[in-house]
Amino acid sequence: MKMVKEDSSKWINTKGLVKGKFSWQSGYGAFSYSKDQIPRVMRYIQNQEKHHSKKSLIEEYVELLKIHQVEYDSRYIFKSIE
Numbered sequence: 888m889k890m891v892k893e894d895s896s897k898w899i900n901t902k903g904l905v906k907g908k909f910s911w912q913s914g915y916g917a918f919s920y921s922k923d924q925i926p927r928v929m930r931y932i933q934n935q936e937k938h939h940s941k942k943s944l945i946e947e948y949v950e951l952l953k954i955h956q957v958e959y960d961s962r963y964i965f966k967s968i969e
Contacts, residue, residue, distance in 0.1 A: 888915050912965045916948065 892911045899909040920928055931938065939947075945964065952959050 888917075914963050914965070916952075918951065 892915070896910055899905060942950075945966075949959075949964060951957075
């Protein structure tokens with residue numbers, strides 16, 4: 888994951904895709920889904936903007952951690968861009 892974050896940051900900055908310098912926050916989370924859930928995941932991605940108008944990504948992420956009983960330290964949950 889470290890290499891993916893490093894390489895993608897370099898690529899984004901080289902291409903000038905954002906104003907200023909781009910960098911990922913420290914840490915990461917990953918969830919896996921079985922093959923039979925692909926249509927559901929695709930619908931989620933397609934409707935993400937509408938979905939997140941009701942619940943923020945951070946709220947949803949914390950909810951998933953709790954549902955799946957993943958221990959976490961709130962100091963390390965990613966922060967909203969302000």
